[in-house]
Amino acid sequence: MTPRQQLRTMKLIRAFETALAVRRDHGFQLLSSGEEAVAVGLCAALGAADQLLTGGRSIGFALARGLDPQRLLAELLGKSTGLNGGVAGRGHVNDAASGFFGAHAVVGGNLTIAAGLALARQLAGEKSIVAVAFGDGACGSGALHEALNLAAIWRLPLVFVCNDNQLSVSTPRKYALAPAHLADLARPYGIPARTVDGMDVEAVADAAREAIETVRSGRGPAFMECLSLRFASHSTTARETRSKPELEAIRARCPIRAFEAKLIARGDLDPAQVTDLDLAIAAEIAAAAVFADASAPPRLDEALANVW
Amino acid sequence: MTPRQQLRTMKLIRAFETALAVRRDHGFQLLSSGEEAVAVGLCAALGAADQLLTGGRSIGFALARGLDPQRLLAELLGKSTGLNGGVAGRGHVNDAASGFFGAHAVVGGNLTIAAGLALARQLAGEKSIVAVAFGDGACGSGALHEALNLAAIWRLPLVFVCNDNQLSVSTPRKYALAPAHLADLARPYGIPARTVDGMDVEAVADAAREAIETVRSGRGPAFMECLSLRFASHSTTARETRSKPELEAIRARCPIRAFEAKLIARGDLDPAQVTDLDLAIAAEIAAAAVFADASAPPRLDEALANVW
């Protein structure tokens, strides 16, 4: 991804989620406004043959991985044209053919799966790798450590990507997790680990490239912690627990505006192009909504299909 | 415990387990020959009001904690006079009244329980602490990390004691666990951690005293790894996987003989006293066997007692 593509993807995520948030016909969603740089930075460094697994907060990662916004929206709205026929929905959307192995809404539940998938790649002698994204919340789970240990001892081609938005629902990471940096969790296992600014897409992409290079070269797993900020409440129906001033301060640190300003300052982008970009994205989102709305719901017999 | 008491307890454990090993009427047992210094060193540093939890390999710890060998043997042989009426048996013996909260044969299954018990002490404002012993095998389990994190964040009065005999059944620790030292596992959580020579009872006792002091003073948990050697196979019925020469080299490093020689060299013990000690222990073990053998099995209705 070029810097401009990165900016575009971040904007696409924001616009997609913003449009989704105002709709009332999807129960609720876990959005990632504020955290776009983590998804886009990581995906900028992943290859087409690599696989990405995420937790339940997955829309940003799915779009950054290049999934079709129309089919993603259709999936989240429970339509038959969705990526999974409208069956998986929020928290479980997947499209392995596009390198998005899938979201999984059990916190920490994707980590050992990712290790198994990485083992499959290793055994198959493939060069492609696996990345698994998870929140700070997942760092309290034993599954992370079991996966870290196995990945280290078997030198699995696996990048652990902690999107540390410093909150698990209402619980600040500092009340739930003892380590000074969550990247420290990887160190006992001898896994190279870094903490990066998750609000800076280029910093994330650089760190991801470095981590992925290590991993792809066969030296075993790597760990990166991306410090990010969640702009909205846990979900579209969850109560916000932070104060207004706190939230304002947080939202002032927009990774998209910051990157846009940087690109303009650098001369990589001019303001007129920004307008074009924004318009194009708005049109894309509108088209996605039209597509999804025009799509049929799944047939009821899908409820019993694909069980066995 | 005086050094002589420590020697005595180590010898008691060895003699107890040796006598048990040759019997055929207990199914099987998990013995700790070679690892006596860990149990005795730790218990030398624990106070009477403290509680100790262990894994399934628990005989050494139980005796070091001062449990009555007669009632312990009766328990392991399934007699009604056992510490738990012959119901708990191998792997689950307990005597909380004596500060031995209990063995638990699910690997890693005692760690979070210990954290809860430590929280109970903290909430009750008690000065007593909790120690939990576990093997290297348990270090692969997620439960350890969940417990470490909680202990650190809540500053629980809990000492983690890893009896690292470098084997889990047949699996060498180095093939199963990535960390260079298992004590490293505690570091991300900011928990003070040390690796000590588990074949040296005084080194273990010193480290345990230091750890327990930290913990008792309210500064939160501590972790110690004791490098020990298992002299026998995993259980009295398990196949031995190490070669004869390997085993000979291992058994040459006897913690009891080493300590005895040290005490004699230091002038704290003379060889005649050793003979007396050995005879006294042999008599004690014989008496335990007589006691257990003379005891009745539990009544069959015990099978349904104490369930609800």
Add this chain to the structure above:
Amino acid sequence: MSGEKPGKPNTERLFFREAIARAVREEMRRNARVIVLGQDVGAFGGSYREFDGLFAEFGPARVRDTPVAENAMVGVGVGLAAGGFRPLVSITYMDFLMLGLDPLFNYGAKLRFKSAGRMTAPLVVKTTAGAKGQGVAHSQCIESWLMGVPGLKVVAPSNPADAYLLMKAALRETGPLVYVDHKRLFPGAGDVPLDEEVGAIGVAQILRAGTDVTLTAHSFMVRVALEAAQRLADDGISCEVIDLRSLSPLDVETIARSAQRTGALLTLEEGQLTCGVGAEVSARVAERIGPLRAARVGPLPAPVSSNPLLEAAVVPDAGRVVAAAKALLGARFAAAAEDAIITNEGGGD
């Protein structure tokens, strides 16, 4: 409980979540050893606000937010209970209890047994089961697994009064207990005794008397059962509805007596039928009164999608219960007297 009816005397109208909070609050005031542990139970007040106000009143030592670590949460609860406290461990969704079964079953439920009665772990695990748009891994009802664990009790209230009464009873139990509520119960309100009262564990309740068929259910499915009973009444079938309330121990006596009277037993549950609550209820009743006509209603054997259409297709509803009752009664249905006496003894708001 009583829907649009005016509140009964000596009751206050509370939402389900309020009934839980009140019970826990009263028990925390009464017993300084009651401790609440869970994800977001503190200032946030729990996912359904069922712990609202507790943090403010009792502070962070007694109302503790935990990391996302279900194994440790349950294990810590067991250790805390064995150490003399009475923890209530909140596991947000019952699906996640899978991660905490080892400490609950292998330590907590067996502690009294293995210590020959000298130790016990009186913890309450409170968890929310059931489908409400949350998808494959946040909708499961696994209470049937718990029912077969010796040493563990299980309750599942269907209305605010029972939510209150059973929570109070749970926090006074002498061993481990799982308290199962349901996402769809939280929006409901009902009459709860004004005075402090403690419920009885192990006692089912006949919510509606009937003569043609006995219908058992627990938790949210009780409402579905009551709806179905009403519809069946319109068709001239008199259905006795029993709210199990306590799954372990199970009040076989009450169910068997009813089934004896009606001669037919229909069980309803949201969890998978296979080796489920209904299979057990039927088996126990048959053991008591001999073979009888019985049928089970439950979800389709499939995961529960977050897609509302697919969810509704899987989870049982009143229509399916009505159909099953008619199929069960078969020939007798045709003969069923029109004016069966129907007494609504309460229940279901």
Add this chain to the structure above:
Amino acid sequence: MSGEKPGKPNTERLFFREAIARAVREEMRRNARVIVLGQDVGAFGGSYREFDGLFAEFGPARVRDTPVAENAMVGVGVGLAAGGFRPLVSITYMDFLMLGLDPLFNYGAKLRFKSAGRMTAPLVVKTTAGAKGQGVAHSQCIESWLMGVPGLKVVAPSNPADAYLLMKAALRETGPLVYVDHKRLFPGAGDVPLDEEVGAIGVAQILRAGTDVTLTAHSFMVRVALEAAQRLADDGISCEVIDLRSLSPLDVETIARSAQRTGALLTLEEGQLTCGVGAEVSARVAERIGPLRAARVGPLPAPVSSNPLLEAAVVPDAGRVVAAAKALLGARFAAAAEDAIITNEGGGD
């Protein structure tokens, strides 16, 4: 299978553990994607030597020792399976499977569903259930929990031939499957087909024909059932013994037909009765053929002590089955003809 009888033609006599090893070996030779993972499955060959020789033949990449980390072991198996391999994950004792239920149920069993059929996780979890002197946390039989999980299959062989045939079938399944064996089966030997054969999942087997009562069991309890049937025969009661073999799917057809013929159904299991296999078998049979006389035999509702006396007091034995059969048949028993024709169709060594 055939006890002290001479081996049948085209069979070889193998211990239960050898039958497993042979099946896995053949499948590993046939399919390079079969991988064995577990604690001490490598050079050690597994707790019961049921993986003997595999490490030597296939090496550490395909026969992998793991740390003690059941959650990750199952999770890695699911990921490996979803990634195109066919892992066999060995969980030493079924009690420890509790630690791995989340990845197995919430990911593995639901993957095909949530990917709308595009992904699947064909892993085999092999685990050893049952009581044999190992105490409260190493003796449990929790197969009934697995039976209710949509998307998951469960088999439980009772003899070396089925151990072989079902393991081969398991390793060719298209989705996740749990293969349950039993500590007390390992010392047994039996006749196993000499030629490579693959069993059928979902098919029960009548091991002994009878006319008075149908007795179902699985795993080690099949031997207890056969012993009981023999004793009942001595008392003039003709007992048809069905080895369930496959718990999910369950071969209701075979059981129901038999129960239809005999008119009485007795179920036997070592796991807790409550919401257990027997409750399900009875319910399904009744759903098929209508109410019938049925009873369940299982362990006492208590943890299993490692104390051999207490263990024996809890776990069901032939005496209890005989008593239950007689109680079930009640009046009919008195009338039972002496010379019921008994055909031993095989089974039990």
